[in-house]
Amino acid sequence: MHWVSDIVVVLLISAAIGAWRYVSRDRFWRENASELWRRRPFAIAIIGVYLLIALMDSLSWVDPASDANALTSGKPRTIIDRLFAPETFAEASYSAPLASVAFYGGQPLFHPGAHLLGTDLLGRDVVYRTLKGVRVALLIGGLTSLVVIPIALLFGVSAGYFGRRIDDAVFFAMTVLASVPTLLLLIALIMVLGKGTVQVCVALGVTGWVHFCRIARGETLKLREADFIAAARALGVREGTIIRRHILPNIAHLIIITFALSFTALVLSETILSYLGIGLDGSWGQMIDQARNELSRTPVIWWNLAGASVALFTLVLAVNMIADAMRDIIDPRTRKEG
Amino acid sequence: MSAPLLAVENLSISFPGEAGPVRVVDRVSLSIALGETLALVGESGSGKSMTALAMMRLVPKPGRIEPGARIAFEGRNLLSLSVPDMRAVRGAGIGMIFQEPMTSLNPVTTVGDQVLEAIELHAKLPRAQARSRVIELFGLVGIPDAKRRFGAYPHQLSGGLKQRIMIAMAMAMRPRLLVADEPTTALDATIRAQILELLRDLATKTGTAVLLITHDFGVVNEVADRVAVMYAGEIVEEGTRAELLGRPHHPYTQGLLRSIPKAEARGRRLEEIKGAVPRPGHWPTGCRFHPRCPHAFAPCPGTEPKRTTLSATQAACCHLLDRSVEP
Numbered sequence: 001m002h003w004v005s006d007i008v009v010v011l012l013i014s015a016a017i018g019a020w021r022y023v024s025r026d027r028f029w030r031e032n033a034s035e036l037w038r039r040r041p042f043a044i045a046i047i048g049v050y051l052l053i054a055l056m057d058s059l060s061w062v063d064p065a066s067d068a069n070a071l072t073s074g075k076p077r078t079i080i081d082r083l084f085a086p087e088t089f090a091e092a093s094y095s096a097p098l099a100s101v102a103f104y105g106g107q108p109l110f111h112p113g114a115h116l117l118g119t120d121l122l123g124r125d126v127v128y129r130t131l132k133g134v135r136v137a138l139l140i141g142g143l144t145s146l147v148v149i150p151i152a153l154l155f156g157v158s159a160g161y162f163g164r165r166i167d168d169a170v171f172f173a174m175t176v177l178a179s180v181p182t183l184l185l186l187i188a189l190i191m192v193l194g195k196g197t198v199q200v201c202v203a204l205g206v207t208g209w210v211h212f213c214r215i216a217r218g219e220t221l222k223l224r225e226a227d228f229i230a231a232a233r234a235l236g237v238r239e240g241t242i243i244r245r246h247i248l249p250n251i252a253h254l255i256i257i258t259f260a261l262s263f264t265a266l267v268l269s270e271t272i273l274s275y276l277g278i279g280l281d282g283s284w285g286q287m288i289d290q291a292r293n294e295l296s297r298t299p300v301i302w303w304n305l306a307g308a309s310v311a312l313f314t315l316v317l318a319v320n321m322i323a324d325a326m327r328d329i330i331d332p333r334t335r336k337e338g
Numbered sequence: 339m340s341a342p343l344l345a346v347e348n349l350s351i352s353f354p355g356e357a358g359p360v361r362v363v364d365r366v367s368l369s370i371a372l373g374e375t376l377a378l379v380g381e382s383g384s385g386k387s388m389t390a391l392a393m394m395r396l397v398p399k400p401g402r403i404e405p406g407a408r409i410a411f412e413g414r415n416l417l418s419l420s421v422p423d424m425r426a427v428r429g430a431g432i433g434m435i436f437q438e439p440m441t442s443l444n445p446v447t448t449v450g451d452q453v454l455e456a457i458e459l460h461a462k463l464p465r466a467q468a469r470s471r472v473i474e475l476f477g478l479v480g481i482p483d484a485k486r487r488f489g490a491y492p493h494q495l496s497g498g499l500k501q502r503i504m505i506a507m508a509m510a511m512r513p514r515l516l517v518a519d520e521p522t523t524a525l526d527a528t529i530r531a532q533i534l535e536l537l538r539d540l541a542t543k544t545g546t547a548v549l550l551i552t553h554d555f556g557v558v559n560e561v562a563d564r565v566a567v568m569y570a571g572e573i574v575e576e577g578t579r580a581e582l583l584g585r586p587h588h589p590y591t592q593g594l595l596r597s598i599p600k601a602e603a604r605g606r607r608l609e610e611i612k613g614a615v616p617r618p619g620h621w622p623t624g625c626r627f628h629p630r631c632p633h634a635f636a637p638c639p640g641t642e643p644k645r646t647t648l649s650a651t652q653a654a655c656c657h658l659l660d661r662s663v664e665p
Contacts, residue, residue: 028446028491227441234394234436235456235507236428245455249446 009058032329039325043318050315054135056080084128091115091123094294097303118303121290130307133284137315139197140204140270140280141263147205148212148262149255153248155209156216161224161243170217174210182207183272190278200273200280204266212258219251253330260323264316271312284308342369343547344393344411344432344515350404351388351397353618360619362401363388364571370515375541375548377558377579379594380568381615386551389568390517393549394434395424412514430460433508433546437520439500443492449503450476450488456510475506480536498529502536509540516541517549522557534560555598559583564651567591570616570626577652588654589631625657633658 023029037044056079063077077085091110094103100112109115117126159170177185189203223229223246232242274285275292291304349366352359363385370376380386391397393409395416409416411431416424428434436442444452453472457463463471469488476484479502492500501521508516518537522530538561541548550561558565558579565583566576567590575588586592593611613630616622622629628638637657646659 027448027489227436227438228444230396231434231436231442231504231507232444232455233396234428234434235510236425236430236459237455238425245447246444250444252446 005058006060009055013055032326035329036322036325039329040322043321043325046314046318047322050134050138050318053080053131054138056083057132057135080128080131084125084131091119093119093121093123094301095119095123103301117307118301120287120304121294126287126303126307129282129287130284130311132282133287133308133311134315136197136280136283137267137270137312140201140283141266141319143198143201144204144208144266145259145263147202148209149259151205152209152212153216153255156213157220157243157247157251159213160217160220161239161247163221163224167217170213174213177207177210183276186273187276187278190273195278195280197280200270200278204269208262208266212262215254215258216251219254220247223247223250253326257323257327257330260319260326264319264323267312267316284312288312341413342410343372343374344409344549345369346389346393347408347410349389349392349407349409351385351392351401352404353401355619357619361404362571362618363392364621366568366571366573368566368573368576370547370549372514373541373545373547375538375550375561375563377550377552377562377565378568379552379555379558379565381553383615383617384568385571385618386568387519390434390519390549390551393515393517394428394432395419396428426460429456429508429513430511431513432515432517433511433513435501435504435508435516435518435521438524439497439504440524442504443500445492448489448491449495449500450490453503453507453510456507460511471510472506475510476503478540479503479506479509480532481506496529497525498532501525501529501533505533505536505540509544509546512544513546515547515549517551519551520553521550522552522554530557531560537561555583555595567594570621571618572626572655574627574656575652575654577649577654581649581652585652587648587652587659588627588656589633589658590627591654593630593632625655 023033058078060076060078060081062075092102092107095101095109095115095118096103097116097118098113099109099115099118101108103118115125115127117130119125120129155170155173159167185207186203189206190200193199193203229242229246232246237245270279270283271285271288273279274283274289277289279285279289285308287304287308291301291308294301294304345367346369347367349363350361351363352361354360366385366389368376368378368389378386378389388397388401392403392407393411393416395403397403403417407417411427416427419427443449450469450472453475454468457468457471461468473484473488476487481487481499481502487495487499492503495503501524505521516537521537522533525533534557537548537550540546541561548561550557552558562579564576564578566573567582567588568574569590575582575586575591582591583595586595590611593609596609597611599608611630616626616629622639624637624639624641625631625634625643628634631638635657641657643655643657644660645653645655647653648659
């Protein structure tokens with residue numbers, strides 16, 4: 001199944017190139033993008049590094065003649081695996097950063113001094129695990145947003161635009177979902193759907209679309225009465241075309257900002273799921289959850305927690321800063337007239 | 339007289355109110371000949387914009403056109419057309435210009451693309467050809483530097499230019515009728531004159547009939563061939579421009595004309611029509627103008643005035659003109 005993610009990577013890259021070409025053709029988006037780059041070069045660079053790591057962790061292949069090697073034989077390995085995971089024997093348990101002996105017992109390590117951030121309970125390199133968590137985090141944020149945004153847009157825009165029965169139905173659905181405690185609903189959904197990346201993303205998406213749907217509905221409601229919509233109708237434009245050409249471009253800024261803000265919220269909520277034991281394998285949430293058990297011991301084993309937390313914090317901070325800057329740039333109320 | 343381009347008969351529009359439907363337009367009939375400019379004049383709330391929207395079948399919900407009305411455009415009753423057929427009439431048959439050029443253009447699309455959309459809706463043209471059509475149209479409506487303005491966003495243009503773009507959009511498919519809903523109200527006085535001149539030029543150049551909705555007799559004087567005056571949802575007087583401006587017969591028309599500031603009346607107090615337009619649903623009985631009318635007499639509150647024909651082209655609804663009513 002490793003080729004599935006290879007295909008997804010290719011698709012994502014081509015989608016990104018397509019989006020880039022569209023953005024660079026349209027002056028409105030081009031100017032906003034360059035303004036964003038001017039304001040937040042550092043945050044964008046961090047996101048770029050994260051994306052690169054996730055990309056390197058998504059492309060995998062099986063080495064043809066690796067059967068001499070017991071640990072990795074026949075398994076597809078990603079670029080990150082090849083760069084950071086030891087191909088031969090791994091450590092047995094905890095070891096401190098750059099240590100040459102194990103933390104408990106003091107046996108010599110297989111790779112003395114090679115573990116920049118030490119190893120975890122099962123002797124896995126913490127840097128390696130942190131880097132593996134990048135892909136999981138981006139998947140949670142990105143995949144869930146891919147679930148949330150279409151649902152929210154479909155329901156929100158049609159509720160706002162057509163009103164009446166559709167609006168009533170959508171509002172009813174939103175109210176019902178909002179009346180169930182989110183965490184309980186999440187747990188129930190994951191129990192029904194099962195544990196797995198896609199399942200957790202779908203569960204997060206099902207519980208998370210309400211907020212954005214409300215924004216999309218409200219904004220569409222406002223736009224529906226706009227003079228340029230009336231002008232388009234007077235020109236004989238179809239309803240579908242009005243939505244596509246006049247409503248959606250006018251809420252595009254909201255889509256982007258909401259995407260960025262919900263992205264961080266989703267990445268953070270995964271840690272809570274991991275704490276409850278229903279998170280994703282290999283996520284930072286799981287690393288933090290495992291490290292939690294060691295914090296009460298003396299001497300403290302801090303490097304597990306540090307690795308995951310710093311990576312998580314950096315990602316969330318960078319995305320939030322970009323979202324904040326985007327809101328300033330795109331929102332006409334906060335933008336300087338020039 | 340040959341068949342008119344547009345004939346509205348018995349048009350009533352009502353909105354649901356707390357105590358039953360409330361009429362905002364009441365049994366309006368009017369007609370526009372090919373190439374003619376008709377000005378529909380009235381104060382705010384007299385129902386003139388609703389009348390215009392009804393011609394595009396765009397009366398906002400929950401308002402509705404009451405049965406019994408007929409809007410014949412080129413011989414076809416627009417009210418019985420299917421939705422796709424009506425869509426084909428909008429833009430191609432009847433174009434519309436709105437009051438607010440500032441908000442009538444999509445802020446995130448270039449103006450060129452928006453006019454292009456208007457063309458591509460009704461004509462299958464190659465992109466390049468449609469594009470040169472747009473630039474040609476921009477030239478027609480007097481937009482300087484048309485090629486460069488194609489890629490401009492609405493916020494980069496002045497109000498006058500935006501209104502020109504709106505006119506270009508409405509004229510994109512050479513409609514036979516252009517409905518202009520207060521096209522100059524939101525503009526500066528100097529720009530107003532330019533836009534009116536443009537409208538008049540376009541009407542003569544392309545032979546497009548214009549329904550001009552306004553509350554400004556200055557505008558009427560500039561462009562109209564014929565004038566219809568609306569009050570409280572009804573047409574109270576209609577006639578040619580010369581007739582209406584020269585010999586208004588309805589007291590309301592007279593009052594409106596007297597309340598225009600004039601140079602020779604400088605220093606004197608401006609005349610006004612006392613009171614305000616009654617709200618829809620609160621229209622007085624009989625003649626709706628009688629509470630504000632300086633000439634009101636016995637029959638006015640009780641019976642509705644009949645339409646009195648004054649000449650081949652002029653008619654008014656007032657008891658003063660009706661010889662069968664004894665004063």
